[in-house]
Amino acid sequence: MNTQTATEHKVQFVDRLREEASQPIEPISTKEVTKETQIIAIYGKGGIGKSFTLANLSYMMAQQGKKVLLIGCDPKSDTTSLLFGGKACPTIIETSSRLKLAGQAVSISDVCFKRDGVFAMELGGPEVGRGCGGRGIIHGFETLEKLGFHDWGFDYVLLDFLGDVVCGGFGLPIARDMCQKVIVVGSNDLQSLYVANNVCSAVEYFRKLGGNVGVAGMVINKDDGTGEAQAFAANAGIPVLAAIPANEDIRRKSASYEIIGKPDSEWGSLFADLAKNVAEAPPMRPKPQTQDELLGLFSADTVGRNVVLEPATMFDMVGKNEVIKPSLEVIYDQA
Secondary structure, three states: OOOOHHHHHHHHHOOOOHHHHHHOOOOOOOOOOOOOEEEEEEEEEEOOOOOHHHHHHHHHHOOOOOOOOEEEEEEOOOOOOOOOOOOOOEEEEHHHHHHHOOOOOOOOHHOOOEOOOOOEEEOOOOOOOOOHHHHHHHHHHHHHHHOOOHHHOOOOEEEEEEEEOOOHHHHHHHHHHOOEEEEEOOOOOHHHHHHHHHHHHHHHHHHHHHOOEEEEEEEEEOOOOOOOOHHHHHOOOOOEEEEOOOOHHHHHHHHHOOOOOOOOOOOOOHHHHHHHHHHHHHEEOOOOOOHHHHHHOOHHHHHHOOOOOOOHHHHHOOOOOOOOOOOOOOOOOOO
């Protein structure tokens, strides 16, 4: 192939790419989810209350007659601790490694456990400094697929993900369309809303690449009534599925590993409404906010918006003024 032919092929390829890129993006479907199993990924800042929310939500769904699987995808492996009264659940990664050394295969009974109709498991992660947490997530899902994950007849599969880690492994459900919709958990503070906004940005990014995942809505945890999370949800174009108040009774019961999402409990109606909203909420295409728009949700005194960035100088670094030396770079005159 001569140079001219190669150039023509390259131009044609570029033209095809431009033609594809110019095609309008179809809006994400907002129709009711028709797939038998709803796979929902929940993201949020570490410590914001994802595991608390999911444990009580899954318990309420099970009490309503639904078959629910809760999968912890956080390297801390603490998603199921509230559900099981503080007891640690053996992780898939740890169990599969141990059995592999013994020449045995992993079975469902080795990694999946149940309580009052809720089935739960932990993917787990590597020990500190000994591996990639995101790669552990990928390995965990590969093991689940070998166990027949796609053939399990659950009504809901809830995935608990760490939202403030940008590693690709933690974005797996969004990047590979492994779920139909995403729920973000946040509160009335900038950091949790920053994470929620990052998740919305990821959903929008992969949607532009042809993905189908949407954001079903937001759960506001530890709601003190100041309204920043409500305002963020409105600006991002996503509904608020529930607002869990900042309540001392909830805090104490959560700290003592007590499920409050029971039909006959004081907070039962709150989680019953959340279960209904989660089931019915369609996947929406979010509108990610800019950093300035996020800061605009808070008063200037709260986030330091009046601070001016002052550039540092070489004198600040070494205590003397920078000496500009002539460049040793050889510059050739153009022919």
